[in-house]
Amino acid sequence: QVQLVESGGGLVQAGGSLRLSCAASGRTFSSYTIGWFRQAPGKEREFVAAINWSGRSTYYADSVKGRFTISRDNAKNTVYLQMNSLKPEDTAVYYCNADPGHVLTIATTKFGSWGQGTQVTVSS
Numbered sequence: 001q002v003q004l005v006e007s008g009g010g011l012v013q014a015g016g017s018l019r020l021s022c023a024a025s026g027r028t029f030s031s032y033t034i035g036w037f038r039q040a041p042g043k044e045r046e047f048v049a050a051i052n053w054s055g056r057s058t059y060y061a062d063s064v065k066g067r068f069t070i071s072r073d074n075a076k077n078t079v080y081l082q083m084n085s086l087k088p089e090d091t092a093v094y095y096c097n098a099d100p101g102h103v104l105t106i107a108t109t110k111f112g113s114w115g116q117g118t119q120v121t122v123s124s
Contacts, residue, residue: 002028003024004098006096009093014086016122017082017083020081022034024077024079025077029098031100033050033098033103036096040091050103059103059104067083067085068083089122094120097115
């Protein structure tokens with residue numbers, strides 16, 4: 001099993017940048033696809049981005065494509081989400097989760113548990 005902890009959120013003005021981290025514990029981290037998700041107040045959780053075990057395959061939601069970049073460092077057991085050109089509609093709690101499948105399938109995986117997430121607030 002992989003345990004994940006999100007960090008790096010904060011308050012930023014529109015147009016600014018943040019980098020989120022998803023730190024994992026567990027020896028099998030490097031074999032998992034990792035996905036970032038977010039949940040805005042009053043809305044359902046939605047998929048943001050995913051990266052496969054090697055880092056060679058990524059997948060993004062249309063709403064963040066071209067602005068967000070997902071990457072991973074398996075030596076540090078960490079996945080990053082670089083968020084640029086932030087918009088007020090990016091305001092949400094951001095979560096990461098792990099799945100052994102493909103980057104396309106993690107977007108619709110029904111996870112049984114989630115971490116605490118990290119709050120991102122973008123002011124206009």
